Amino acid sequence: MNELNVLNGANGASMVAPMAAPINVNDCLLQLYEEHYELEDYQKGVPRWCTGCGDNAILTAVQRLCRDEKLAPEKTVFVSGIGCSSRLPHYMNTYGFHSLHGRALPIAEGVRLARPDLKVFVNMGDGDCCSIGAAHWIHAIRYNMNMTAMLHDNNIYGLTKKQASPTSPIGLKTNTTPRGSYLEALNPLTVTLGVSNVSFVAQVVDWIPKLLYQTLSAAYHHKGFSFVRIIQRCPEWLPTHMDEYLHDPQRVLLLHHENGLEIDSELAKRYTKMEEHDPSDLNRAREIASGSDPIPVGILYRNENVPLYEEVRADTRLRTTSLVKNGLEAEFDKFTIWPEGHARATA
C-alpha cells in the first residue's frame, strides 16, 4: 500500500499519459511482488540424505525449476511415497504430502482432480513405484492427469538398507540376494511406453545437472502425465555401481531433437555419443528404451494429444448451491410419493 502511494504520487494522480487506457498500478505491483521468487523461497531445512546421494541433485534441479517457472509455493504440491527419495517434499517450502509406500500416485491424482489449480509433482523410489506401487503406476499412465512424476531409480532399496529392487540388474549383490540378483531387471521405460495413453517419457541421470534440469523442465511443460526416470546414485549401499557410466561419457547416449532437448555446446563436447530422436516416434522410442548401455538420456516420447483425465471427467459448470439444490430436489422427486393435493417442492 505504501509503495502504491509513492508510485501514484502524493496526490494519487496517475502517472500514465491521459489518453492511454488507465493502468491499475495496484495490480501491477502485486504481480511483481508475487511472481518474483528466489531459490531460498523453495528451500526448507537441511536435507538428511547421505553425502553424494543423487537425491540432492534432484532436489536442486526441482528447486531451480520452481524458481524459474515462478511457481507460487502455496499452489505447488509435492506428493511422495516412502523411501529415501520420498523425503524430498520435506525439503521443499511448498505444500507437500509424504504418504505411503507405493501410494503417491493415487494420492496425487486425488489432489489433481479436486484442485486443477495446483501444480502437482510426484517423487517415488524404484521400489515405491515399480514394485509395491506398480498397479498405480500403470494406471496413472492410463489416466493421464497433468502432473510430473519423478522416478528416483537407484536400483536398490535405500531406506530399508540394501535389498534388491525390481530394477536391480542380474548379479547385483544385495542383502536379499547375497549371491547376486537372479531376476532380469524391470525396465521402467519400456513398461511406461507399453501402456496405452502414454504421453511423456524421459530418462536422465543425476550426475549431469544441466540435462537433469532441462529434462524436468520439459516434463513440467508437458500437458499430461509426464514420467521421468532419473538414474540415481546411492553411494551408501552401491558406492561404485554407476562409476563406469559416471566416468565414461561414451556410456551415455544423448537424445536430441528440435522437438526434444537442445544440447548446449559444452555438453556436446563431452557427450559425443548422440542420436537425433524425434519424440513423436513411438516405435523408435521403444527401441531406444530397451537399451541400457549406453544409457539413453533425453526425451523418448511425447504426445500432447492424449486426453487429460481431469478434463474428460471434470464438470465445467460452477457448482453453486442452487445447482446442488435443484439437482438434489429433482433426484428426491424421482423417488417421492406425494400425498393427494400436496404441492410439489419443485415446479
Next chain:
Amino acid sequence: MIAAGEVGTVKNGKAARKNAGVQAAGGVLARKVTRLSEHIVEIISDSGEGAQKCGQSFGAIVAQMGLGVWTTEIIPAEIRPPARSVAGASGNRIRIGSKHISNGGNETDLVIAFNEQVLLGRVRANELKPGCTILLESMWRDDRRIATTYADAVDQLLAAGFKVVEIPMDKECRKIVSDPRKGKNMFVLGILCGLYSLDLQTARDQVVLTFGKKSAKVIESNIALLDAGYAWADANLDFKYEVPATKSTEPQIVVNGNTALALGVLASGMEICAMYPITPATSTSHYLSDAFQEVGGVVHQAEDEIAACAFAIGASYAGKCTVTVTSGPGYSLKQEAIGLAVMGEIPLVVINVQRGGPSTGQPTKTEQGDLMTAIFGSHGDAPKVVIAPGTIEECFYSVITARKIAETFNMVVVILSDANLASSQQPFKRPMFDEAWLAPPIDQSAIPAGAKPYDWDPKTGLARRFIPGQPGGMHTLTGLAHDENSHVAYDAEINQRAMRARSLKLATLQKTLKPPTVFGDRTGDLLVIGWGSTKGAIEEAVEGLRQEGKKVSSTHLTFIQPMPPGIKEILAGFKKVITIENNWSDSPVDEMIDESNRRYSALAMLLRSRYLVDVDCWSECRGTPLKPNTVRRVILEAIA
C-alpha cells in the same frame, strides 16, 4: 404383530390343479376377502425373468397407496445361475402393512414362483411360513422332460401343508406377447394387484415409470399384461386380501439404503466419490455416477481399493472432503490408507456396506461383522469415528453428519451399513434441501504468521486445517510421527502429545452427542442393545413383548465410536442386558465353551469392557436379516 389371516376357499390339492386357470362358470366366484394388518409376499424366478422388477414395482405401488412397506431383494450368488435351480432363486420379498414397517419381518405368507425349483430353495432356507400360500407357474406340467419332477415337487409342497394354486402364466401371457419370458413379471404384478385389491390405475402409472425409457410399444404391452393379470386374478382366484392403508399426509421418499447413501453424498456437498466395484456397495456409486452429472461431481473408479482410498485422501487433503465406498474385503485393503488419514488428520468419509465375511465370504448376504475392524482397524492407535445407520432414512442423514464431523474434527468417519439396508426399500419422510448440509467452500485465505499446521488445542485436540493454496501455510503432511509443524519427529514427548491430541478429538466429539433414547421404559427386567440394520426387527419384537406385559426395553446405538454419554445410567436401570447382533459369538451352551474362552459378539465385547457390566449377547451369522420372531424368542429365553 398380526399373522396372516386364514385364507378361506383356496382350492387345495387335486381340485386346485384341475381348477387352476379354469375360468369359473358364470364368471362370479364365491370369494373370500381377508382383512389383514400386514402380509409378506415374495416373487421369485430364475434370474433374468424379471421378478426383481415385479417386486420393486409392487413395493412402489403399495407405497403409493399409503401402505407401510419394506422390500428386500433375494439375490443368488451367481449372476446367472442355471435355470430352474434351487440355488438360483432371484426376486423380491415385500412386507406390507397398515402401519409403518421397520424391517423385513418374519416368514413369507404368500409366494408367487415362476418355477418349482426356485421355490424349493426358499422352502429349504426356511423362509416360508408353514401353510403359506403358493402361486405357481403351471407350464412345467406340460413339459415332458420336467413334468414328473414338477408334479413330485407340488405333491411334496402339498404334503408339507402349503396351499398351492397353479397358474398358467405362460399360456395367459402368450395371448398378449410372443415371448412370455419377457412379460410374465408384469402379468404377475397384475395378479398381485388384483389379489391385494390395489388401485389398477396407480399400478399402470407405476408400469409407465418402470419402463420410462423404453418405447411406447413396450410400455403398452406391459400395461396390457398388467391388466390381463389383474383380470385373471379377479376371474379365477376365489380369495383376496385387503390391507387397509392409512395414507401419509407428508411426501415420502422410497429408496434402498445404497441410494439413500448416494443421496446423502449429494446432499452433504461432497463432489468426489472414489471407489472400486464390490458387492453390495457398488450400486451407491452407480447411482452417484448418474446423479453427479446434474449437480457436478465425479465418481472415480480407481484401479483397486487401495488407490480409491488414497485418491479420496488426496482430494480431501486438497480441500474437498471425499467419500470412498466399499464393502468388507475392500475395507480391509483401505486400512493402511485410513491410518494415513488418521495420522495426517485429513477429513475422510469411508462407507463400508458390510457383507458376510471373513475373506470374500458371502457377497450378497448380510452380516455385521466389521465393527471391530472399523474401530480398531489400521495399525497402531488410529482413532476414528464409527457410525451405523439403523434405517434407510438414517443412511441418508448419516452421510451428511459424517461429512460435517470429518471436516470439523479432521477425522476419518466410517459409516457401517450392510447388505440388508443396501437393497431394502422403505418409505421415509421426503427430505427438503437444507443449505446447511453442504460443505463450506475451500478456504484459501492466508495463514497468519506463526500458525502451525498441527496447533493442537490442549483441551480439545482440535487444530485448524491448512489447505494447499493458502499462502503461508506451506508444510509437508506426513504419515510419520510429527510435531506441531508437521516436522518428522520421534521424540518421546512429541509422540505422546500428538497421540493425545488425535485421541482427544473423540472425547471432544462425545461431549456433543445426545444420550441414546430408550425404546420402552427406562427400568425393567431386560435391556436389548443393538446397532445398525437390526433396529427395526429388535424394536418390533420389543414392542410386541411389551404389549404382552413383559418388562423389556431396547436401545440402539448409532454412534459406536465414540459412544454417546448416558449409557451407563441406562444399563443401570435393568436387571439384565443383552446385545443382539448379526455377527459371531460363541453359544454358552456349547460343550467347549466356558466363561474363560467364550467369544462375545462385537458390541457386547465393547460394552463389557467399557462399562464393566455383565452384558450378555446373542448373535447369528445366517446371512439373512434378523427376524422379529427370532429376537422375540431370544428375549423370552433371556428373561425366562
